[in-house]
Amino acid sequence: MMKFAIFLFFAALIPAKYASAQACVIESLINEKVQAAVDSKVSSILAKAQLTCTxxxxPGADAFCPSGYLATGCACGMACGSWDIRADTACHCQCARIDWTAARCCKVAIVG
Amino acid sequence: MMKFAIFLFFAALIPAKYASAQACVIESLINEKVQAAVDSKVSSILAKAQLTCTxxxxPGADAFCPSGYLATGCACGMACGSWDIRADTACHCQCARIDWTAARCCKVAIVG
Amino acid sequence: MMKFAIFLFFAALIPAKYASAQACVIESLINEKVQAAVDSKVSSILAKAQLTCTxxxxPGADAFCPSGYLATGCACGMACGSWDIRADTACHCQCARIDWTAARCCKVAIVG
Known part of the structure; x- marks a missing residue:
């Protein structure tokens, strides 16, 4: 019976020791892998976040950006440099009887 | 005593085998989880990186962007289209006796 | 022999139980660590994705953005406000005999 107890003790103790040692190894393995994977992935994806413009x-005094784009500047016919941007996405030229209006439109896009 | 040695052998060997097999499983489990988590998280956060403009x-020849914004274009009164941007954040209209100046100001912001 | 079988049973069973319990613990540990690492890393890197402009x-009717930048707006000499952007990166002023052209150029950059 004494032998039985001794064996049981080892049978329980040894795996427990492994389990505990493994937990540490696993935890640092996880930390390391997570950091490396996150670093490389985030950097590679972020490099694709680029400004895209069109x-x-x-004709007339108003030009509109495509959906998803914001106006960053406007140009007007008749050499006119007086304009304003409406609702973030439309250019309006203020000179009387303006013949054309152009909008410069940009957004941040994931490219490639 | 012979029996004891045999039992000890098994008690030590079997957990060691488990530990080794587990290490492989754990490593690939980590890799897989990290890749999946990073992919979805980065994509979802990146989609929130948007251009924000105001x-x-x-009155006069100078207009200033709010803090954190950069000037992307300028408009001037009196149909004037001659301007320059100072310190990345301020519009200056160059025509004499200009009555008003407007700045278009943008930044990249995490939206939502 | 009976004792031997019992000990073997324990020697095999106990580590197996540990292994199984550990797998769950490891899996949730991985999930937790991955989520935390991704969250903090992505946020900290994303905060560095900023609009950069120059x-x-x-002289003349054309001005070009530096490599990597896109034109967001243009200014012209002679008070001219009529311009267009060519190939996303160059400003062209349309008024006759224009004396100078300026381009406002921006990109998304990882800053700091």
Whole structure:
């Protein structure tokens, strides 16, 4: 019976020791892998976050950006440099009887 | 005593085998989970990185962007289209006796 | 022999139980660590994704943005406000005999 107890003790103790040692190894393994994976992935994806711009123009005093884009500047016919941006996405030229209006439109996009 | 040695052998060997097999399973489990978590998280957060713009205007030849914004374009009164941007954040209209100046101001912001 | 079988049973069973319990603990540990690491890393890197702008100007009707930048707006000499952007990166002023052209150029950059 004494032998039985001794064996039982080892049978329980040894795996427990492994389990405990493993927990530490596993935890640092997880930390290490997570940091490396996150670093490389985030950097590679972030490098794809780029400014994307396009231009639109229309006859008259108003030009509109495509959906998702914001106006960053406007140009007007007749050499006119007086304009304002409406609702963040439309250019309005203020000179009388303006012949054309152009909008410069940009957004942040994930490219590639 | 012979029996004892045999039992000890098993008691030590079996957990060691488990530990080793587990290490592999754990490592690939970590890799897999990290990749999946990073992919979805980065994509969902990146989708929130958007261009945010606002306009300011002021009497006279100078208009200033709010803190954190950069000027992307300027508009001037009196149909004037000659301007320059100072310190990345301020619009200056160059025509003489200009009555008003407007700045278009943008930044990248985490939205939502 | 009976004792031997019992001990073997324990020697095999106990580590197996540990292994199984550990798998769950490990899996949730991985999930937790991954989520935390991704959250903090993505947020800290994303905060560095900023709009960066610069201006260029040149004599004549054309001004070009530096490599990597896109034109967000243009200014012209002679009070001219009529311009267009070519190939996303160059400003062209449309008024006759224009003396100078300036381009406002921006990109998304990882800052700091």
């Amino acid at each position: 231009s639109t123009s229309a | 306009s300011t205007s002021a | 201006s260029t100007s040149a």
